[in-house]
Amino acid sequence: xxxxxxxxxHAAQLRGQRPQDILKTALTHFPGAALSFSGAEDVxxxxxxxxxxxxxxxxxxxxxxxxxxxxxxxxRVRQHFQLDIExxxxxxxxxxxxxxxxxxxxxxxxxxxxxxxIRKVEPLRRHLQGYAAxxxxxxxxxxxxxxxxxxxxxxxxxxxSHARPLIKFNPxxxxxxxxxxxxxxxxxxxxxxxxxxxxxxxxxxxxxxxxLPGQHEREGRWWWEEATKKECGLHIENxxxxxx
Numbered sequence: 001x002x003x004x005x006x007x008x009x010h011a012a013q014l015r016g017q018r019p020q021d022i023l024k025t026a027l028t029h030f031p032g033a034a035l036s037f038s039g040a041e042d043v044x045x046x047x048x049x050x051x052x053x054x055x056x057x058x059x060x061x062x063x064x065x066x067x068x069x070x071x072x073x074x075x076r077v078r079q080h081f082q083l084d085i086e087x088x089x090x091x092x093x094x095x096x097x098x099x100x101x102x103x104x105x106x107x108x109x110x111x112x113x114x115x116x117x118i119r120k121v122e123p124l125r126r127h128l129q130g131y132a133a134x135x136x137x138x139x140x141x142x143x144x145x146x147x148x149x150x151x152x153x154x155x156x157x158x159x160x161s162h163a164r165p166l167i168k169f170n171p172x173x174x175x176x177x178x179x180x181x182x183x184x185x186x187x188x189x190x191x192x193x194x195x196x197x198x199x200x201x202x203x204x205x206x207x208x209x210x211x212l213p214g215q216h217e218r219e220g221r222w223w224w225e226e227a228t229k230k231e232c233g234l235h236i237e238n239x240x241x242x243x244x
Contacts, residue, residue, distance in 0.1 A: 005029045014152040019171035020048050022152050026169040027054035030133035041137025041172050043189050059086040063119035065204040073192040080190050088123040112222050128159045133167040140173055
């Protein structure tokens, strides 16, 4: 962690601030911080980060089960911003062991936790070992069941520890989906073509489906499970908040 970063002070100072100012704080105190990229919110953050002129890095989790449209989106973003996107892959042996023992769709029977743990959580944990801070596109209104209390900045005790502190910034915490899309349209940013077919929150292909009018966006994720469990493990503190 930056020796000059006072978490409690900045948590109070950044509450309710503009995403650009939160992002500037993150990249000023943690040059080259890791920006997690997967969807519409993250494209907004990449655009803001580019305009800040401050150094940052972008990574994405390639689970091996993403939609073809998502891979095309990834490439469009890379070309649009002329930046490198670091691909993080799961351990092949762990994926092979799971599919050999339980098949390709075990999560429909015993929950998504084990598969997400192998394909998402472990690769993220491995990647974040080299960072003191990372930046996400979480919004409070994404999931009333799990994300309603997401702060602008927090100590990440899921992937960090007291011995190796890790700070997580959520610059878009206070934004709505409509605000995100207003920004995308205003600056003509690339987006996943699946959004044009009713997909709102997009993850792995087997676990993502379009939502109907009036449904909340996270209802298209792991729809066979109850709403309070709709986190893949990347933001597990949303289910079990810990004091920072």
